[in-house]
Amino acid sequence: MNWDDDTDTGTGAERLVGAAADGEDQAVEAALRPKDLSEFVGQEKVRQQLDLVLRAARQRGATADHVLLSGAPGLGKTTLSMIIAAEMNAPIRITSGPAIQHAGDLAAILSSLQEGEILFLDEIHRMSRPAEEMLYMAMEDFRVDVIVGKGPGATAIPLELPPFTLVGATTRAGLLPPPLRDRFGFTAHMEFYDPGELQRVIHRSAGLLDVEIDTEGAAEIAGRSRGTPRIANRLLRRVRDYAQVRADGRVTREIAAAALGVYEVDGRGLDRLDRAVLEALLKLFGGGPVGLSTLAVAVGEERETVEEVAEPFLVREGLLARTPRGRVATPAAWTHLGLVPPQAGGPGIQGSGQQGLFGA
Ligand SMILES: Nc1ncnc2c1ncn2[C@@H]1O[C@H](COP(=O)(O)OP(=O)(O)OP(=O)(O)O)[C@@H](O)[C@H]1O
Ligand SMILES: [Mg+2]
Numbered sequence: 001m002n003w004d005d006d007t008d009t010g011t012g013a014e015r016l017v018g019a020a021a022d023g024e025d026q027a028v029e030a031a032l033r034p035k036d037l038s039e040f041v042g043q044e045k046v047r048q049q050l051d052l053v054l055r056a057a058r059q060r061g062a063t064a065d066h067v068l069l070s071g072a073p074g075l076g077k078t079t080l081s082m083i084i085a086a087e088m089n090a091p092i093r094i095t096s097g098p099a100i101q102h103a104g105d106l107a108a109i110l111s112s113l114q115e116g117e118i119l120f121l122d123e124i125h126r127m128s129r130p131a132e133e134m135l136y137m138a139m140e141d142f143r144v145d146v147i148v149g150k151g152p153g154a155t156a157i158p159l160e161l162p163p164f165t166l167v168g169a170t171t172r173a174g175l176l177p178p179p180l181r182d183r184f185g186f187t188a189h190m191e192f193y194d195p196g197e198l199q200r201v202i203h204r205s206a207g208l209l210d211v212e213i214d215t216e217g218a219a220e221i222a223g224r225s226r227g228t229p230r231i232a233n234r235l236l237r238r239v240r241d242y243a244q245v246r247a248d249g250r251v252t253r254e255i256a257a258a259a260l261g262v263y264e265v266d267g268r269g270l271d272r273l274d275r276a277v278l279e280a281l282l283k284l285f286g287g288g289p290v291g292l293s294t295l296a297v298a299v300g301e302e303r304e305t306v307e308e309v310a311e312p313f314l315v316r317e318g319l320l321a322r323t324p325r326g327r328v329a330t331p332a333a334w335t336h337l338g339l340v341p342p343q344a345g346g347p348g349i350q351g352s353g354q355q356g357l358f359g360a
Contacts, residue, residue: 019230063164065165067187070172093113093120107159119166123170194227198222216253223268239256311327
């Protein structure tokens, strides 16, 4: 699956509701990470399955099978990798696909692993081809061929590796070559969290950050967190600031709503850009269909920004559809912005004189 939401785009990280980690997230996330499976909120199926895999390996006194974690940014892949190490009582080595450009880089890491060590390979879909091929053999046979010398005299010296567990993480499982995907004994697909689960994440984080919050305050933040614990934690921090400066520090529904109103994150988690796209689509183009380029000009953004930053969440929320004829708003989009969809043939949208030109 392709989780384009905010990844690899410059604009993504600066948004309060962007799913990619920003500098502040990186600084505080370590403190908020659940340390073992029982603390890890939600993802029931993944937790159950992983618990079995790890428990069985522990009972056998063996190294756990290789694990692939796939899912959108901020759903807990890095967190789970650390939990796997903790549950296996094993050290963890952390690296990433982009950091491994040459097969030699990977050989150096693999050959220095201890028995039972967890190798966390983040963004595994961004590894170079030769490194990938070396990884196949390492995963399957715990062996790598180290090439010594150059040209016709070069020889491959096989090097035995201690058994280790590879934990790969990717936001784009679809980009993994099948031979690589097949070498993982267990694949965990992380789903977006439902509001109840996010509420638990928020309560847990509030406890760690020493923030007083009631059930309704947590629910208010959860509803705006786009199914993503990282965003929930970030919104909680902004709400905490507001509660501290403008009130007595306690987070209630009113305080949370007012705080996130200041940051223009609406009740459903849409921010200014998301709403600008929807508003243009509804008010200027009668709900579409309209081409992406035209829509982008109308909101004064780059095509890519609209397509990669705003649209994925709007599509996921069922507010916007991408059709062969262009972008189309769903009835839910009209409702969300408090507008009335145009009747077939009749005048529709309040305050817009343009539906004659563009209306459906
Ligand atoms: N199930 C969970 N329970 C509680 N907190 C969670 C959970 N999942 C994620 N978090 C919190 O969300 C933050 C982001 O999680 P994490 O860094 O693991 O995401 P990720 O999937 O690795 O994201 P990326 O794709 O950007 O690397 C962490 O600080 C963690 O505290
Ligand atoms: Mg991560």
